Every structure is written in C-alpha cells, then in structure tokens.
Amino acid sequence: MTRFTSLVTIFALAIATITLTTAAPVPTPTCILTIDELKAAANGTCPPQTSDEIISCEDALPYINGAITKYNLATRGQRAAYIATMLFESGNLKYNHNLVHATQGTRSMLPQPSLEKFVSANANIQTLVATYPADTLLVDILINNHLDFLPGAWWTVSGPNCPDRAAALDGTANTFLQWEIDCINGGVETLADRNAVFGVVYQSIH
C-alpha cells in the first residue's frame, strides 16, 4: 500500500512537472495606473492640454502604463519613484528637453550618456537609432518615436546601481533617498523637494 501510494505520488509529480514545463508562460502581473490616480499624483498640476512639449495627463497615461508594463515596475514603490522623478524632472509634464542642454531630455530628463545606456540595453531601440544619420540627437530620435516615457522607467529598476535600491523601495522616505542617491544621483540640493513629490505620488497610487 505504501509503495503504491509512492508510485501514485511520483506519477502525479511527473504530470505536474510536465504541465509546468509545457504551460504558456504566466504573464507578468502589471498594475495599471488610472487617470484619477495620475491626477492625484500630479497634485493638481496636470497640464490641461497637449501642445508642443506639454502633454496632458490623459494623453500621458497610456505611455506611462506602457512603460510600467514594459519594464516591469512591479511594486508600488517602484512605480511611485518613476512617476515622482518624471513629474519633478519634466516640470509636471511640461518639458521633454532640458532648456539649457539640448542633448538632455525625454520625460525623466536623462542626460545623453544615460540615454545611451538605455539604448544599449534595448536591442530594438538600438536598431531604430541605427537608421538615423549619426548626427541626429538621441533625445530627438526617442521623442519623435514616442519613446520619451521609456528611459526613465527602464532606469528606475535597471539603470546602473539601481536594481537593489529599486527592490528596497517600500514607500518610506529613507528607501527613496537611498534609491535616489545611488541610482539617480541628481544633486543633493533637490532631495527634499523630490522626496515631497514622492510622498504625494506614493499616497496617490496603488
């Protein structure tokens, strides 16, 4: 009896193993931001209309959700860090270029060397960039192809020194500060402002 039970168990395990190895991959769970959450996260600063570099929250929403899904920003803290940094860096969705440095931009305002790291890590975008004349600014290629919401999302969890800090993001000011210092390194003088934005965003989303 014992032996029979064992055989049945082994057989069941074998079937389970086969089922597991042949089943379609389970899609990564994504957490889609709603327009009300984005508006609350922007703390009353949503641009009412899209024009030039300005994008309304309604028009930005699908791009933000696409970026969150594509780069698997799996936790609320990671999504909040991405959105807060983007809001802060883009003047609440008003800018796509740094007004002083033409090579710096996209919604999270990455400098060109960081945009280059982003492109290097994304083969399909690298292929796209290769179709442009060599003197075309990377920032403009990304913006013109509606890829301007992607670099910040990728960087949030996959940039240099970012994965460990991103994994620790739990909504507290301290983990955000550690992420910012090691992953974003954007200048000590703005930390308090950035952290305040992060707090509002984290409370506004799920």
Ligand SMILES: *[C@@H]1O[C@H](CO)[C@@H](O)[C@H](O)[C@H]1NC(C)=O
């Ligand atoms: C959010 O908006 C309120 C009201 O305008 C303002 O007092 C507060 O400073 C804002 N918070 C942030 C983080 O910008």
